[in-house]
Amino acid sequence: MKVRFCFSAEQLKNIALVSMVIDHAAVGLIEQSELASGAAWSLCGTAMRLVGRVAFPLFAFMIAEGAVHTRDRRRYALRLLLLAVISEIPFDLVAGGTWLFPVDQNTVFTLLLGLLAVWVGDLICGTGSGVSYGNREKTGDSGRKAVGQRRFPLEYERYIRVLAAVPFGLAAYYLKTDYGFMGVLLIVILYTLRTEPxxxxxxxxxxxxxxxxxxxxxxxxxxxxxxxxxNGEKGGGNGRIFYLFYPLHLLVIRGIKMAVGL
Structure with a gap:
């Protein structure tokens, strides 16, 4: 049966961005203001937060897909780390209304920890695009590095990958990153089960x-x-727009709040 409609990676990312903006607007403009005391505004905020729940699973999926398709996981991880650090103050201003909000760290830290958990799982299991052959690289027709030899049966590999993610989940928990331990595990699950829809x-x-x-x-x-x-396709557009969009949209929300005196 042919699927009537499908989405590219770019389209899924755009849906996630819109959902994220709606969610953060609800937090920054309603929950962190006097509007939250009104029943109508409170209901509106709840509806916006419901829409916002779509964002993180989509971003988690994008990280899982990025872990498969990126040519350099080190650069990918460093870009996420840089974005997480740059975005922390804008995130604190929206989430906590202050320059320093240690109770909650921005979501990009969780995405980074999820990527690292996937990477370590690949190294332990000996399979996945994060595995190389040392000085003797093998490449296929696409020019990408070939995967290693599976070290564990598939039914055990799933549990091993989840166990390998536990330290990174604990790091998310103790650092109080957004979505925390469960967010890291979701990324690992989406990566591990990517061939079993x-x-x-x-x-x-x-x-x-x-x-x-x-x-x-x-x-x-x-x-x-x-x-x-x-649909497995990248789609058009700038694949790295998220790196600019994430901190800027938080600053815009904070600016709107200041401009209207909420």
Whole structure:
């Protein structure tokens, strides 16, 4: 049966960006202002936060896909680290209304830790695009490095990858990054089950409900529906727009709040 519509990576990323802006606007303009005391505005904020639950699973999926397709994971990780550091003050201004908000660190730190967890899982299991052959690199027709030899049976490899992610999840928990331990595990799950879409769907739905433990989990599951419509294509546009967009949209939200006196 032919799928009537599908999304490229660029389209999924754009959906995630719109969802993220709506979510952060709800936090910065409603929850962090006197508007939150009004019933109508409070309801509006809740609706916007529901829309915003779609963003993180999509970004987690983009990290999982990026881990597969990037030519240099070191540069990929360094770009995420730089973005996380640059974005922390704008994030604190929106999330906590102050220059320093140690209770919550921005989401990019979680994405970075998820990428590192995936990378370490590849190295332990001996498979994946994060595995190289030392000085003797093998390349296929695409010019990409070939994967290593699987060290564990597939049914065990899944658990090993999750266990390998635990230190990075704990780092997210203790550093108080947005989405924390569960956010890191979601990235690893999306990466590990990327070739098993039906199993991935079932696991992710259960995982997201456990992650939120309320109706926000149902909203987040919309992202899984979108991910299942991914066509495997990059799509047009600038693939690195997120690196500029993320801190700028936070500064814009903060500027709007100051301009209207919220």
């Amino acid at each position: 039906q199993f991935r769907t079932a696991v992710c739905i259960v995982f997201l409900f456990c992650m939120y433990m309320d109706f926000y989990g149902a909203a987040a599951c919309v992202a899984i529906f979108l991910i299942n419509r991914y």
